[in-house]
Amino acid sequence: MHIRHTSRLPRTALAVLATAALLTATGCSGSSGGSGSPEGAPSSASSDRAAGRTDAQPLKPLPAAVPAELERYYEQKLSWRDCGDEGFQCARMKAPLDYDHPDRDKDLSLAVARKKASGKGKPIGSLLVNPGGPGGSAVDYVQQAAAVGYPPQVRRSYDLVGLDPRGVARSEPVRCLTDKQMDSFTQTDQTPDDQRETGRLVSAYKKFAAGCDKKAGDLLGHLSTVDAARDMDMLRALLGDKKLNYVGASYGTYLGAFYAGLFPQRSGRLVLDGALDPSLTMLRLNRDQTGGFDTAFREFAKDCVSRSDCPLGRKSTKDAGRRLSAFFAKTDKKPLRTGDPRELTESLATTGVIRAMYDESSWPQLRDALTTAMDGNGADLLALADEYYERDPDGHYGNIMFANPAVNCLDLPPAFSSPDAVKKALPSFEKASPVFGRGFAWAALNCGYWPEKPTGRPRSIDAKGADPILVVGTTRDPATPYAWAQSLAGQLAAARLLTYEGDGHTAYLRGGACINDTVDRYLLKGEAPKDDKTCS
Secondary structure (H helix, E strand, O other): OOEOOOOOOOOOOOEEOOOOOOOOOOOOEOOOOOOOOOOOOOOOOHHHHOOOOOOOEEOOOOOOOOOHHHHHHHOOOOOOEEOOOOOEEEEEEEEEOOOOOOOOOOEEEEEEEEEOOOOOOOOOEEEEEEOOOOOOOHHHHHHHHHHHHOOHHHHHHEEEEEEOOOOEOOEOOOOOOOHHHHHHHHOOOOOOOOHHHHHHHHHHHHHHHHHHHHHHHHHHHOOOHHHHHHHHHHHHHHOOOOOEEEEEEOHHHHHHHHHHHHOHHHEEEEEEEOOOOOOOOHHHHHHHHHHHHHHHHHHHHHHHOOOOOOOOOOOOHHHHHHHHHHHHHHHHHOOEEOOOOOOEOHHHHHHHHHHHOOOHHHHHHHHHHHHHHHOOEOHHHHHHHHHHHOEOOOOOEOOHHHHHHHHHHHHOOOOOOOHHHHHHHHHHHHHHOOOOHHHHHHHOOHHHHOOOOOOOOOEEOOOOOOOOEEEEEEEEOOOOOHHHHHHHHHHOOOEEEEEEEEEOOOOOOOOOHHHHHHHHHHHHHOOOOOOOEEEO
C-alpha cells in the first residue's frame, strides 16, 4: 500500500503501501476503483458506507482494568526535559516488548514530545497526534507542524503530544538496509517483463526482509498496530487523562480505530482523517488504493490537458494516460540522466508521479518535471521520488522506509505469496488503473517474504461505548479512497462521517474553512455534527 503521512502542512499525509520501488504502508483494497463512484461522489446511504466490508472478525475490547503485570508501566513517572527553543518538552516512556509476556522480555524506550497549552485557563487535556505512515514520526510532527500549523484556539486548549510508535524514528528505530542498498532497492524494476526480471524483484524483496530480520531481531515481531495502540493507552494514563483525545491522519486513522476498538470506554474526541478500513484484506486494500491513485491521476490529467504546456498532450485524460504509460515504458528500456550518479529508472519515475498525486498543489511541479523528463532530463522527477522516500540531499534515508513494511506485514496476511499469484491478479489491478496497476500489483508481493508471520487480520471495529468519533474522508483521495471512510464510519457505533468533496490526501487543515471549523468545534467543544456532513 502507499499510505504515508508527512510532517509538513498543509499536506498532512502521505501514504506508503507496497515495498519495492514503491513502498509498503497500510492497506489498499478494492475492485475497480477507490471511491464510491467513478468520480468519487459521496453516498448518503449507510448501507453504501459499509458496502466494502468483508467477513472480518470483530475486534474485542481489552478488559477495562489494567492487568497487574502492567501496573508498573502505567505507574511510571515521565521525566520531562526542555528540548528546543519553542517551549517543547521531551521524555522517554518504557513499554513492554511483548504485552503478552511483560515480565519475560526486555522493555522498549519510546520517545514522547509535547507542547503545553498556550492558554491561561485549564487545558482540556492532551491531544495526541499521529501523522501516519506507518512510520511517520509523531515527535517531529508535533515540533515541526502541529504546534505551528494547528489553529491557535486548539493550541491554546490542548497540550499537543507526539509519541513515536515503537520501531519509528526515536523509538527503537528499525533499520534494514544501508543507504547504498536502499538506492539499489528503490531502482528495482517493479514491472518485470520476463522471468529474469521477476527473479531480481523477488531477490530484492528477500534481501530487504533479511536485512530487517538481521538488524531488528526480536523487535520485528512486536511492531503491530495493536502494540502501538496499547502504548498510546499507557501514555494517556501517564499524562493524567481519563480519555484519549486524538487526531490521526492516514495510517493514523487505523491506529486510532484500533485504539477505540480496544479501549472504547477510554476513547474521547477522536478525529480519523483520511480513513483506512480495518475490515479489508491486504489484497483488497492494495487494489482499492490502485483505483484511488487512478482517480487522482485522472483529475491531474483533466487539469493538465486543459493547459497549453501539458507534457501529456491536450486531447483527453485517456490519451494522457497512454502517453504517461509510454513514457514509463521508454524509461524502463533506457533510464534517464539526472545529474546524479543515479539514473531515473521506470520505478523511480513512477514513484515521482505518485508523490505528486497526494496534493493538487504539487500538480504544477509534476507538469514541469514530466516536461523536462520527456526532454531527457530526469532530475526533477527524481527529486519528487526522493521526497517520497525521505531521502535527504546527502543520500541518507529516513527510518519510515523500514518501519512501514515492518508494521504492515505484521498487521495483515500478505496480499500475495508468489509471483504466480501476482500474475493471476494483474488483470484486476490493470482494470483498477491502466497506468499504475502492474506496478501496484507487484509491489504488493513484498510481505510475501517477510520473516515474521502476521499477528493481525482484517477486523470490523464497532467501538461500542466510545464517545462520538469523527471520521473524515476526501472524495478523490488517492492513498485512502473515500469508500474506506464510508465503511469505517459504517462500522463504528457512534461515528459521524465528514466528507470533503475534493482532491488530495486527507482534509483537515487543507480542505477549507468548512472542514476546519467542523473539526475544531468537535475538538474544542465535543460537538460532532448531528448527521453526516459534506463540505466542498
